[in-house]
Amino acid sequence: KQVILLPGDGVGREIMEGAKAVLNAIASEYNHEFIVHEHAIGGDAIDRYDTPLPEDTVKACKNADAILLGAVGGPKWDGMPAGKRPEKGLLGIRKSLGLFANLRPVQGFGPLVHASPLKTELVDGCDILIVRELTGGLYFGKPSGRSADGEEVVDTLRYTRSEIERIVEKGFEAARMRSGKLTSVDKANVLESSRMWREVVDEKAKDYPDVTVEHQLVDSAAMKLITNPKQFDVIVTENLFGDILSDEASVLTGSLGMLPSASLRTDGVGLYEPVHGSAPDIAGEGIVNPLGMILSTAMMLKYSFGMEEEAAEIERAVTECLEDGYHTRDLDVKGGKVVGTDEMVKRIIDNLS
Amino acid sequence: KQVILLPGDGVGREIMEGAKAVLNAIASEYNHEFIVHEHAIGGDAIDRYDTPLPEDTVKACKNADAILLGAVGGPKWDGMPAGKRPEKGLLGIRKSLGLFANLRPVQGFGPLVHASPLKTELVDGCDILIVRELTGGLYFGKPSGRSADGEEVVDTLRYTRSEIERIVEKGFEAARMRSGKLTSVDKANVLESSRMWREVVDEKAKDYPDVTVEHQLVDSAAMKLITNPKQFDVIVTENLFGDILSDEASVLTGSLGMLPSASLRTDGVGLYEPVHGSAPDIAGEGIVNPLGMILSTAMMLKYSFGMEEEAAEIERAVTECLEDGYHTRDLDVKGGKVVGTDEMVKRIIDNLS
Numbered sequence A, B: 001k002q003v004i005l006l007p008g009d010g011v012g013r014e015i016m017e018g019a020k021a022v023l024n025a026i027a028s029e030y031n032h033e034f035i036v037h038e039h040a041i042g043g044d045a046i047d048r049y050d051t052p053l054p055e056d057t058v059k060a061c062k063n064a065d066a067i068l069l070g071a072v073g074g075p076k077w078d079g080m081p082a083g084k085r086p087e088k089g090l091l092g093i094r095k096s097l098g099l100f101a102n103l104r105p106v107q108g109f110g111p112l113v114h115a116s117p118l119k120t121e122l123v124d125g126c127d128i129l130i131v132r133e134l135t136g137g138l139y140f141g142k143p144s145g146r147s148a149d150g151e152e153v154v155d156t157l158r159y160t161r162s163e164i165e166r167i168v169e170k171g172f173e174a175a176r177m178r179s180g181k182l183t184s185v186d187k188a189n190v191l192e193s194s195r196m197w198r199e200v201v202d203e204k205a206k207d208y209p210d211v212t213v214e215h216q217l218v219d220s221a222a223m224k225l226i227t228n229p230k231q232f233d234v235i236v237t238e239n240l241f242g243d244i245l246s247d248e249a250s251v252l253t254g255s256l257g258m259l260p261s262a263s264l265r266t267d268g269v270g271l272y273e274p275v276h277g278s279a280p281d282i283a284g285e286g287i288v289n290p291l292g293m294i295l296s297t298a299m300m301l302k303y304s305f306g307m308e309e310e311a312a313e314i315e316r317a318v319t320e321c322l323e324d325g326y327h328t329r330d331l332d333v334k335g336g337k338v339v340g341t342d343e344m345v346k347r348i349i350d351n352l353s
């Protein structure tokens, strides 16, 4: 299996080391071969190659079976012109590989739930999967820019019916494999694109009689994620709504640093990255939480390589580590012990059989 | 003072009765004359006049000093074509009066704070004002619609520089009158419109050296509203982001049913409405919370009529009523007593001097 590593910026390199170590451990335990190559993206690529997404990186990713990405961005590149910003690297790789389905699981971990900003009873047992459209909408619609006199600016929210269909299908498939409940989020009382979205969801619903579908307006969903997050199972929504709601949801369970994500297309190729950002303020200090990256690696094994057992083993090793009370500085485990990135990784590997 | 009442749908009529009663009480106490006229909007107007916003209503509102609105919408009209939906009435009146600045205060009320979904220490003392742009962006941008073959759909996020300038100024003005901190929310790492927004904020900042400005990305703001809401004082943002974030913020303090809003332009004319919706499920039962509407009326006295004292008196009467333990079913006051809409209104009026 060909795996491309894109460490990127900030803490990206440190967490990628953790992912590599875990991948090696799984390889020797299960007799797999993962061929890994590292490439540049984001600010790191701007510094070295004067572009956030070198051709070389795109080419390597196109030939890969899966990609692990650390994080991109940082204040160093904030003043850059639009085309030369670290985020362009991330948006570019998603788009050029056609990774249209972003899966963002939000799950409570027993030893962490007490650290949620929400009252424990509201989040205990919370288990949500957000399915976000990732290559359409306002992120990529043209026209996008200013009028010649600089007095007007426009961005465009554009979707084709088939773009909506394929992500809605992913939502239904995910719901079918979980508890059978799908919440589709839109702004159909205002946006034409949301009205087509809702239409497609209602059409597809006929193919999934086993799935219960509910429509929610995005403003209302933003409230209900807080007042009653356990009402949600799978949420499917367009790119920007998904960006906002998945970040909102990511802090509900008190464990942002733990959360993985997968960006997929239909053939199993995928890009996996933690939900947390590049955290430039703590980069290089050896204290970043590697678990979001490690759990992203587990998602890769499961979704891109069909290695369910290996993925489950990593997840078990992570849970065990927290239950033993070991955690990085960003987490809060009652009676636990704060350790650095390397020790955390070592403990996970020790916990693998 | 000419005041137009637009009760609208669902519980709109009941809460409007409360507003009227309070307005009458204030009029006789302070010797003011409020000339009130009622007009149709939303689903009610669709039923009676086959349009969510009759010409007559627009004309009356254009001649008014202020407008009180109950709520619009309900499942009854959900199947209607885009042009004949209750929300079109609301969007239409905002747009045709040019009410570009939506003010949404989110405040904790002592007796209610324990009912917040968040841990008490996170929200106790929380006091945020969201300043949302209300007549631009994706809500009104053209083109908006489907391609001839129905295979593609588009919505347009459009702003002129002066539209951004005037709302950003409102944000700075509000921050100056409060604690001097302004958070501007955008998605400048992706959207061109957000980059112009950020530029305008940085320019205007020079005119307000007494205000501290911070930029946040909308996804990040959606997180921080939950993890640390007290870091915010005034938030200024564009229409759709403001819609999502203000609804998210509205549930933080456990008192959605209490929250008022104002939609203003520069000459003092404004439309005032509670944040909660039309709640068709409890309409007509005499149990809806009238306080959001009553506090919206207080905002009208303050912002449109410059009656600071009268507004403060209403606010004091509301606080007193809660401190006495009286509340409607939607609220949770420890050791309190649930009363109906009418009794709640009566108690508020009794609490006025």
Ligand SMILES: CC(C)[C@H](C(=O)O)[C@@H](O)C(=O)O
Binding pocket: A087, A090, A091, A243, B189, B190, B219
């Ligand atoms: C960095 C940014 C462009 C990106 C996005 O908005 O998609 C990030 O917020 C994410 O959610 O992965």
Ligand SMILES: CC(C)[C@H](C(=O)O)[C@@H](O)C(=O)O
Binding pocket: A189, A190, A219, B087, B090, B091, B243
């Ligand atoms: C009813 C709807 C069109 C409206 C909006 O999105 O502006 C509402 O959610 C609001 O916030 O006042």
